[in-house]
Amino acid sequence: MLTSKSEKLFEEAKNYIPGGVNSPVRAFKSVGGTPRFIVKGNGSKIYDVDGNEYIDYIGSWGPHLFGHNPEFITAALLKAIENGTSFGAPTEIEVEMAKLISELVPSIEMVRMVNSGTEATMSAIRAARGFTGREKIIKFEGCYHGHGDFFLIKAGSGALTFGVPTSPGVTKKNAADTLVADFNDINSVKRLVQENQGEIAAIIIEAVVGNMGTVRANDSFIKELRSICTEENIVLIFDEVMTGFRVAKGGAQEILGVQPDLTTFGKIIGGGLPVGAYGGRKEIMQVISPSGPVYQAGTLSGNPLAMNAGFAALNHIKNHPEIYQTLEEKSSYLENGIKEVMKSTGKNFQINRVGSMMTLFFTSEPVADYNAAIKSDTKLYGKFFHEMLNRGIYLPPAQFEAFFVSTAHTKEDLDKTIRAAEESFRSL
């Protein structure tokens, strides 16, 4: 007997949409139960079709640095929509957006807007291949760069969650050009570079990973990676779709003090609308059509609504850099509160946090790489997830994801979350 509206909607959705969802991680598959169909977000809260309120730590998987419906983004969108939705022609806001991104992120000399993080990473790889004339790429096990064929090799996020890190449908030929190294293990990179001397176009990395859960690159590892790419003329790509403007104004590259050759963005730069971007050294970006021969295009790339929402978000960051101090205080308060109640309930799980993104790994061992992350007890995570959900706390429905604090989360929200965590730990 289906009781809730979410259950009824989910059953109906499964008749028309694969798995009932338009993106796999939303389906609650790895934690079980019924995904909540959401009708509204406001500040730190979301509301489902059955009238339940949740404190939201997914934030649409990263975009909502300021919570749902911040007035400066809503106002920008309402103003923009009066002029229409899309023209398929250049607009001033696209120029302003490109200038603002390059002002906020020093490594960005030139940038191209696209419509998703996947498009951004796919295009960055193509630019690197076009620039170097080489074909192979190196990614890291457990990192997720979207669903482009050549990335779905030992990938993280949903691919890892569903236990299909290397997806069917990706041809052997395609996969052959993707080499996989171990995160935080520079010798695994050196080996691949030696074995494929002069054939590697790019190394792509989430320098602060969100997609095996949150794991930060060691300083020595990322600095050595930078020098290997410089010496070997390999394009170093930081995938900052999640970390861009999240972990710092200048992203992971700011806190790690390493300048990549190209960077990919998404999520926050669209203010919640569909967006992606890739950019970096001008000499590389110049290979992209129409200034160069490497083709990349998009009907809705630089869409005025996404640009106005994203510009409002980034302009707010530019004018209020103090938000990162606020996010740090809120996030460390939450981290320390959860650690306290883990101690008081005799749990010794691991919390990895970088700024306002963090993961609670259900393992007693520290998590600094993929092999440690996958030791987590995903079943226990699923139980904890539902205990928290029933107490009005909305965490990612998957162990191998990050969750996010926004500027909209209040001390009351954080205290309620800590109390819910204590009760949930006791119930495990």
Ligand code: KE4
């Ligand atoms: P999209 O194509 O989903 O916009 O971006 C792909 C992507 C690329 N790079 C990184 C580092 C990412 O985190 C993502 C997307 N992140 C996932 C969450 N782990 C999106 C959630 C989903 O797949 O529904």
